[in-house]
Amino acid sequence: MLSRVAERLYWAARYLERAENTARLISVYDNLLYDLPKDLLDISWFNLIDLNSAAETYNRRYKVQNERNVVKFLVVDDDNLSSITSAINAVRENLRTTRDVIPPAAWEQVNELNIYVTKHAKDGLRRALRHEFLTEIIERSQALNGLLTGTLIRDEAWQFLKLGRNIERADMTTRILDAGAAVLENNKIFKTSNPAQLIWGNVLRSQGAYMSYRRAVKSTVRGSDVARFLLDEVLLPRSVAYCSDQIKQAATNLSQASGRKQPVKTDLPVYTIEEEDDLGADFRNYLNDLQLAIGDLHLQVCNNWFARD
Incomplete structure (x- = not known):
């Protein structure tokens, strides 16, 4: 497989996952607007910009750190390469140039997703329509991922898609966890009795993991358990x-297929969460270290398979 084709498949998978998880990340805060009385919790939407390491880009574009500007930046801003509209455009462009290795139905779904985002992106800026818009992005992204999963032969093309999807997913999972921790850390004094259960419940629901958590953990929702x-x-x-296991599998398969590349080192930092851990500054520092380690995985992939001679 040509290096440029492999790289475009990798980035198509990353951007598709990024669009879906950005929608999930916004939904954590959006749901809290309805679940918590306004006078009980002052949510700092700018946390979402910090969590995405995008403060510098944001501050060049906006002077006010309010809900509307933050959501606009994350949904429709073309200067933000991680916005939902930018990510979907990138998915389409990367798959447009690799149509010979993906099913025709996948290309059709990408175009339908792109058309939907183009027509409805501004719905994401309005509270009344935001939930429907975010849900549609998540469901359409999952439909495309499901089509690729159910139809592609497990050759090099699939392995690069798998690498991109799981590197991005692992990174965004840490950011969604950080979103929950940030709300609690920045609002130490609550007038309500137990907001933590509500906040971590929303984190689980944003990941579609609430019922899986209840089945596996068999306890009430607690931050340390989540x-x-x-x-x-x-x-x-x-x-x-x-995700780490999937990355290791894909990297190993590609290394064996190429016969000349070194396996990617997939070891990630470990953090022991105590039973009553309040998931404060130490936990958030760990999540930052974890994101840096995931970024190093990306660099290893680029150096192994996409480096230009």
Whole structure:
């Protein structure tokens, strides 16, 4: 497989996952607007910009750090390469140039997704329509991923898609966890009795993992248990541990197929979450270290298979 084709498949998978998880990330805060009385919790939407390491780009574009500007930046801003509209455009462009290795139906779905985003992106800026818009992005992204999963032969093309999807998913899972921790850390004094259960419940629901958590953990929703579940549960497809295993499998298969590349080192930093851990500054520092380690995985992939001679 040509290096440029492999790289475009890798980035198509990353951008598709990024669009879906950006929608999930926004939904965490959006749901809290309805679940918590306004006078009980002052949500700093700018946390979402910090979590995406995009403060510099945001501050060049906007002077006010309010809900509308943050959501606009994450949904429709063309200057933000991680916005939903930018990510979907990138998916389409990367798959347009690799149509000979993907099913025709996948190309049709990409175009339908792109058309939907073009027509309805501004719905994401309005609270009344935002939930429907975000849900549609998530469901259409999952439909495309499902089509690729169910039809592609497990050759090099599939392995690069798998690499991109799981590297991006692991990274975004850490950011969604950080979103929950940030709300609690920045709002130490609540007038309500137990907001933590509500916040971590929304984190689980944003990942589609609420029922899986209840079945596996068999306890009420607690921050320490949620963090362990989304980080360490090897049977959960959106956990960091599961993604790490998938990355290792794909990298090993590609290394064996090429016969000349070194396997990617997939070891990630470990953090022991105590039973009563409040998931404060130490936990958030760990998530930052984890994101840096995932970024190093990306660099290894680029140096192994996409480096230009």
